[in-house]
Amino acid sequence: MWIPSDSEIRSLHERAAPTPEAFALVWTHCEIVCRIAEQFLTPELNADLVRAGCLLHDIGVYRLYGRDGTLDYPNYIKHGLLGHELLEAEGFPEPLCRFCSCHTGVGVTRADIREQGLPLPPGDYVPETAEETLVLYADKFHSKKSPPVFVSAATYAVSVSRFGAGKAARFSELVATYGEPDLKPLVSEYGHELV
Template sequence: MRLQSHPFPVSDTIIYMNALPTYEEIVSLHKKHAPSQAAFDLVFTHCQIVWELAEQLIQKSSLSVNSELVKVGCLLHDIGVYRLYLPDGEIDHANYIKHGTEGYTLLKEEGFDELLSRFASCHTGVGLTKDEIEEEDLPIPPADYFAETPEEQLVMYADKFHTKTTPPKFMTADTYAEKQKKFGEEKAERFRQFQKRFGTPNLQALAEKYGSEII
């Protein structure tokens, strides 16, 4: 599943790509890296839900994005979580912030290019700055991690509406914005800017489909 690298105009919605991995190839990749069936079920289902949220927003808000690329980005974005499972089957929550960069490394090791690997490294919160990482001594290489292309931004945004808690839950825009305030008002404001641009997904039907609560 090796993809050739190619020139990637970050600010341009027209993306020149070689073949994207198929749905089946992505499922196989998840199964290869998941330490257990339970881990696969949790992480892959979440990725699938993030795609369903993004797909809904693409249609509802008539977004001008490459939807096939968004789908692949959604399905791959959390693959690094598998590297944070402890031997007892629990996720290492203390180091959870690493799952984006771990995913980026995993995807690069699997031969994916920058275009696809970045979906993992730039989806955490509404973005992380080098200063924050240094000030808070976070366990990831100090750098700015921001979703830049419309496709990266939509994957990052859609991810905010579903959480892999036990049991997993859907989260409204208001709940997410409120939670962000503890990291600073500017984080909540940044989220609201994305909400204006991409719209607000209807969570009800998805919550019923997956039997999950909305908080």
């Protein structure tokens, strides 16, 4: 399968971003997620696919910026699906599109959509491959808040528990599988606080 290079993905971000500020925020986050995921690469994983998945996963966020440059937070949950659609329209293969639609939280299920009334078409938006699972996991340790922050496993565990005990349990399973990333070198390199 064709996998785009980092510079091809960066160009796509530049084209999709509504402002240089949005580009800087989203692209930097994607690079950081990539750096985190690299800590968990094993020989069984397709490293190029993980890398492309990390760099692409949030491309749909740009679609949620309004004319005034602010993010549409109430519809933020849609960013994964919007990214999937954006990549599909660019002719990207399905396995790459899926990194966008299957990275939100610890996975969004058909039952979640129904029970929480989420603004998504019915379906299971959950990782199926080891590469998809790793991109989802690495993404949990950095947040595009203003200002952006690194997120410890303990902090993420508290925030995900708001969505139910099942979500907290799934995150614990992921932490048990991968271990926690070493965020300290990234904190000093990027200057984002660790919360």
